[in-house]
Amino acid sequence: MAFYLPSYFQHVYVTYDKQFSVLNAVMASILAFLSALAGGILSDMYHSKTYMAKSYICILSSVLALPPMVLCCIINDQFYVSVIMLGLNYLFAEAWGSPAITML
Numbered sequence: 001m002a003f004y005l006p007s008y009f010q011h012v013y014v015t016y017d018k019q020f021s022v023l024n025a026v027m028a029s030i031l032a033f034l035s036a037l038a039g040g041i042l043s044d045m046y047h048s049k050t051y052m053a054k055s056y057i058c059i060l061s062s063v064l065a066l067p068p069m070v071l072c073c074i075i076n077d078q079f080y081v082s083v084i085m086l087g088l089n090y091l092f093a094e095a096w097g098s099p100a101i102t103m104l
Contacts, residue, residue: 005072005086013079023083031090035061039095043102054099065093 009020039057046053072085 008073009082012076013082016079019079020083024086027083027087027090031087032094035091035094036097040098040102042095043099054103057099058096061092061095065089068092 006020006024009024010017013020039061043054043057046057050056068085068088072082072089075082075085
């Protein structure tokens with residue numbers, strides 16, 4: 001998705017190139033970091049309750065990231081709503097990283 005989205009936003013929102021570049025960089029940096037951190041904290045917190053906690057967090061983060069991604073690409077007439085959905089996608093989608101690496 002990371003390679004498709006800049007091309008998609010450049011094609012759909014022609015006049016918002018600079019805004020998308022800045023917002024995408026900020027969101028990818030901050031929200032993805034917070035998501036990975038939250039995924040690690042949650043997996044450590046719930047690991048004592050069930051050994052499948054890390055797997056459940058990976059699954060749940062992927063499932064929760066799907067609706068914002070779909071809305072991000074379906075909404076073609078409101079740039080900022082699309083970008084907010086992309087931010088929510090970053091917030092939910094990157095939580096799988098820490099639990100997955102720990103399971104390995």
